[in-house]
Amino acid sequence: MIWNPNKECMSRDEMHALQSKRLQKLVTYVYHNVPFYRNKMQQMDIAPEDINTIDDITKLPFTTKQDLRDNYPYGLQAAPASEIVRVHASSGTTGNPTIVGYTRKDLAVWSEVMTRCLTAYGVTRDDTFSVSYGYGLFTGGLGAHYGVENLGATVVPTSTGNTEKHIRLIRDLKISGIACTPSYALYLAESLEKMGLTKDDIGLRIGAFGAEPWTENMRKEIEERLGLKGYNIYGLSEIMGPGVSYECSEQNGSHICEDHFYPEIINPDTLEQLPYGEQGELVFTTLTKEGMPLLRYRTKDLCTLMDGQCACGRTAVRMSRIVGRSDDMLIIRGINVFPSQVESVILEMPEFEPQYMLIVDRENNLDTLQVQVEVRRDFFSDDIGRMLQMKKGLADRLKSVLSIGVDVRLMEPNSIERSQGKGRHVIDKRVLK
Amino acid sequence: MTIKQLSIFLENKTGRINEVTKILGRHGISMQAFSMAETTEFGILRLIVADVDKAVEILRAENFAVMLTDVICIKCSNEAGALATILEHLAEKDVFIEYMYAFSEGNTASVVIRPTDVERCVEVLQHCQCSLLNIG
The missing domain is CATH 3.40.50.12780 (ANL, N-terminal domain)
Structure with missing residues (x-):
């Protein structure tokens, strides 16, 4: 079944014409309403008038997630x-x-x-x-x-x-x-x-x-x-x-x-x-x-x-x-997770070394995320209650940042592999067969 | 009148305790008491050894997370009710015990106590004339 055959089954020529018209309108709209795009276009020396068909789209600037942030x-x-x-x-x-x-x-x-x-x-x-x-x-x-x-x-x-x-x-x-x-x-x-x-x-x-x-x-x-x-x-x-x-x-x-x-x-x-x-x-x-x-x-x-x-x-x-x-984005239970999000949380907490490893797995068909992190020597405590609190503190913080529950594992100093250059921080064990 | 206990953080991994004992053995450090507190993922190994400073140094060199904790070691007679008497005194004076472990041999028993308030605990124990061990 087709809900909107006019659009979904449009001839390619008609679609090209429609997209061209809409792109022209869009470019004029953002040029006049979004300083970010106006600046970018001016830097590239493009004006809305330069966009005549959808094929002119390659003249336009890209937008990234970083731009949104x-x-x-x-x-x-x-x-x-x-x-x-x-x-x-x-x-x-x-x-x-x-x-x-x-x-x-x-x-x-x-x-x-x-x-x-x-x-x-x-x-x-x-x-x-x-x-x-x-x-x-x-x-x-x-x-x-x-x-x-x-x-x-x-x-x-x-x-x-x-x-x-x-x-x-x-x-x-x-x-x-x-x-x-x-x-x-x-x-x-x-x-x-x-x-x-x-x-x-x-x-x-x-x-x-x-x-x-x-x-x-x-x-x-x-x-x-x-x-x-x-x-x-x-x-x-x-x-x-x-x-x-x-x-x-x-x-x-x-x-x-x-x-x-x-x-x-x-x-x-x-x-x-x-x-x-x-x-x-x-x-x-x-x-x-x-x-x-x-x-x-x-x-x-x-x-x-x-x-x-x-x-x-x-x-x-x-x-x-x-x-x-x-x-390096991971998708865990439908939620986007970047290793850098975990990193920034860990860097904020003095109890932990800036070494971490994310282990992604699938148990009973549900994705799981384990975060392994090393406890700083000065923060290690003989009191188990305190250690568990430290673990919970990190798990709670990660949950609020990532919007998914995380299994935090406290690790011994130096137990997480130090990698050269761009750190490899993720082990994804999910096998999509 | 307190002694220094080594507390070592260990991940729950087969053979991890053995590594600690091997290292200490290699350096000729003998253990006088030993206890393991554990959660599902990690444990804290608590040790009383003869040469505390040396033990800390060599374990840290091997990257273990080690810290020193003040504990009290009581010697009492190895007979029924002996420990109860001591604990009774402590309870009466509101001394809270975080954890303890004990072992006995022949006529004597040794009890290691980690109270929340170490000074107060020592005071109470001395007052009731317990014999406290002072090693390390």
Whole structure:
């Protein structure tokens, strides 16, 4: 099923014309409303008049996560504060989160693109749909929520936590669709089995999985154990949230909502634009955003773009699965974690040496993060209570910075390997088979 | 009237205690008392040795986190109720004990006590004429 055939199945020429028109408008808008972009463009000697078609996009400056942090909180916002109706935030690497403000129109676009995703997965107004992404500053929960409402299906805002209650609701409310991280889906399957139930006791038929990397094998396992069909959903808060791209029934890449988010693939070293089919860093320009529009935002996600009409009827460009990152960001239980965030917390606390190691693993299908840290000799205590307090102090601080629970391990002095040059601080034991 | 106890921080790893004892053995340092406090992830090894300064020096050279803690070592007779009498005195005078460990041989028993307030504990024990060990 296709929610908006006018846009999703537009001819390539029409799409090119629409994107060109929207880019021109966007560049004029940010030039006059965002000093950051005006300065950059003036430095590069470009004026809005130099942008005539979407192909001129390569003349425009890039935007990075660092730019968002440097302009915290509202420096890149283009709309006046009175037009902003909501903000979301994602974690920053050194304390400053990334703040994204949305106008009423931005939220309408977000609901529209989310609805396109859900429709592609086969969700209809007759479905009851559970949104099990976290609700709050994270875009997953509310983003999916308004998409389900916009479609006209029944939304059950289960958020995360209390899995047993969730399973009871899935059974009793005849919930037929669910949006969550793939690792939570596996955890749900396990909890279901622990409760002595099987997939035949529930009626899930559609899963929208995203916010963390996953594989075909995980898809098979989730589908087998929950008795549903699992689809990929992609998004990032800087650009919008979930709904930037989505799989159709063909499941051969995810269609990008190109009329709103213009994708490019670049070589992350030379920053040159690469042709379709070549792997590189994914870059997005928000063609219609009002609150915080971004030019050529570098996602750091590595993938390929594919063109050509899809058997589903859509003409929109597809992106492959994310095959990696061009930086050291980790995705743990759907949350972005940078080793530098952990480092800055440890550096703030005199009890610990500036040596640390992050061990990422997956236990019972849930990602775990262990932080190993050395206690400074002067702070070592013969009192176990004090040592445990020290450990808890760090765990609490990390939790508030990272938004995920962390298992802190106090280590002996000099036990963590000192690496030469750029430290290797992460051991990721998660095997994505 | 206190003695210095070595407290060594150890990760819970097989063979880690053995490494400490091997190092001390190699340097001819004999242990008089030994106790291990542990949590699920780490432990604190508590030792009474003859040559405290040397033990600290060699263990630190081997990168162990070692610190010295003042403890009190009581000698009492190895008979039923002897320890109860001493602890009774301490409780009466509100001396709080963080931890203790003990061992006995023949007619005597040795009790190592780590009170919150060391001075007060010594005072109470001397008052009731306990024999306190003074080594190290």
